[in-house]
Amino acid sequence: MSNIIECRSLCFSYSEGESKTSVLDNLNFEIKPGEKVAIIGQSGCGKSTLLNLIAGLDNPSEGEVFINSSNIAKLNEQDRTELRSKYLGFVYQFHHLLNDFSSLYNVSLPLLIKNNNKNEALVKATNILKKVGLENRLNHKPSELSGGERQRVAIARAMISEPTCLLADEPTGNLDANNAQDILDLIIELNENKRTALLIVTHDLSIANKMDRKFELINKALNEI
Ligand SMILES: Nc1ncnc2c1ncn2[C@@H]1O[C@H](COP(=O)(O)OP(=O)(O)OP(=O)(O)O)[C@@H](O)[C@H]1O
Numbered sequence: 001m002s003n004i005i006e007c008r009s010l011c012f013s014y015s016e017g018e019s020k021t022s023v024l025d026n027l028n029f030e031i032k033p034g035e036k037v038a039i040i041g042q043s044g045c046g047k048s049t050l051l052n053l054i055a056g057l058d059n060p061s062e063g064e065v066f067i068n069s070s071n072i073a074k075l076n077e078q079d080r081t082e083l084r085s086k087y088l089g090f091v092y093q094f095h096h097l098l099n100d101f102s103s104l105y106n107v108s109l110p111l112l113i114k115n116n117n118k119n120e121a122l123v124k125a126t127n128i129l130k131k132v133g134l135e136n137r138l139n140h141k142p143s144e145l146s147g148g149e150r151q152r153v154a155i156a157r158a159m160i161s162e163p164t165c166l167l168a169d170e171p172t173g174n175l176d177a178n179n180a181q182d183i184l185d186l187i188i189e190l191n192e193n194k195r196t197a198l199l200i201v202t203h204d205l206s207i208a209n210k211m212d213r214k215f216e217l218i219n220k221a222l223n224e225i
């Protein structure tokens, strides 16, 4: 079976003027459809950088990232956006919600962008917001929500288009133990019911231990643990 995500000889450096900071070096890694994978590693080791490369938000310095066998860096912006919205859901570390829009619109947006029927999108978004416990926050804007509530809106937004692979950067980082457990249960349910592959960056070993494979990002490389 083909991989949903594949990184080959992936290298990445941030350039600042003349100087370069190398963050990832010759990384090889793949995820199959339906697989659950965790990445752990110290703050600053490059976890968010790796997720950004996989989502095509940055381009590799060397090497390739394939999403469902397409080399994402080789696509133009429109094809890249299409590939991303077809296969990937992304929960950012700092959620990136649209501040001027309600929870309901933030969650509906991935479907509205794909020209889905507006009413159907709003119904689906309402249902998914209920699932993350925010049925009483549908019309709140991000500035009117707590940090954990914003995180739950971001998770609902990533789940709504039923991606083939969910990329989540510390999805429970802002949540208390109960809410973190609920979110984890939801994400695992998505994996079990829809075969959504999971790539979760986390500092929480109890989450990492629930995945099929665990990797540590250390010294610019991924080691299976
Ligand atoms: N835009 C940037 N320009 C230069 N250096 C950057 C940039 N973004 C991140 N870095 C550096 O790259 C390294 C990796 O950052 P990254 O955000 O990927 O770490 P992380 O593993 O996600 O950390 P955390 O667990 O704290 O979220 C860090 O040393 C960071 O300072």
Ligand SMILES: [Mg+2]
Pocket: 047, 048, 049, 093, 169
């Ligand atoms: Mg990070």
